[in-house]
Amino acid sequence: MWYLYGAVLLAGIANAVQAGQNGALAKSFGGSLSAGLVVAAGTAACITLAGLVSGKLTLPSAAQVLDVPWWAWFGGVLGGGIVVAQLMVARQIGAAPFLGMLVTAGVVTSILIDHFGWIGFERHPATLWRIAGGLLMIAGVALVATF
Structure with missing residues (x-):
C-alpha cells in the first residue's frame, strides 16, 4: 500500500512540471488554446496506453452508462479547466x-x-x-x- 503514496507524490511533481510545460507550449503557439488540444491528445494517448498495457481498458455497458450520477460526467470539464488555468495563468503568477x-x-x-x-x-x-x-x-x- 505504501507505493500508492509514492504514486501520488510523483503525480504532484508531474502536476508542478506540467504547468510549466503547458505554459511553454501555449507561449510557443502564441498563447493559443490549441495547446490545450495537444495536452488533451497526450492525456488520451497516456490513458489508452496505460489501459492497453494493464489490460484494464474496457468500454462501459449501456447499463453502466445509465447508472452514472449526472454530476460525474463533468469531471473531464473540470480537468479541462485545470489545463486552461495552466495555459493562461501559471506562467504569469509563477x-x-x-x-x-x-x-x-x-x-x-x-x-x-x-x-x-x-x-x-x-x-x-x-x-x-x-x-x-x-x-x-x-x-x-x-x-x-x-x-
Whole structure:
C-alpha cells in the first residue's frame, strides 16, 4: 500500500512540471488554446496506453452508462479547466503560487467534501486539526505568493 503514496507524490511533481510545460507550449503557439488540444491528445494517448498495457481498458455497458450520477460526467470539464488555468495563468503568477493555490484550494474543498460526504465520499468530520491544517496551507500559500 505504501507505493500508492509514492504514486501520488510523483503525480504532484508531474502536476508542478506540467504547468510549466503547458505554459511553454501555449507561449510557443502564441498563447493559443490549441495547446490545450495537444495536452488533451497526450492525456488520451497516456490513458489508452496505460489501459492497453494493464489490460484494464474496457468500454462501459449501456447499463453502466445509465447508472452514472449526472454530476460525474463533468469531471473531464473540470480537468479541462485545470489545463486552461495552466495555459493562461501559471506562467504569469509563477509555478509556486499557482501550484500552492491549486493544491490548497483542493485540500480546503476536500475537507468540506469529506465533512458532508459529497460526491460519493464517506463522511469524515472536519475536526479542529483538519481545519487548522487547511488554515496553515492558506497561510503558507500567502507567504509563497507574497515573497
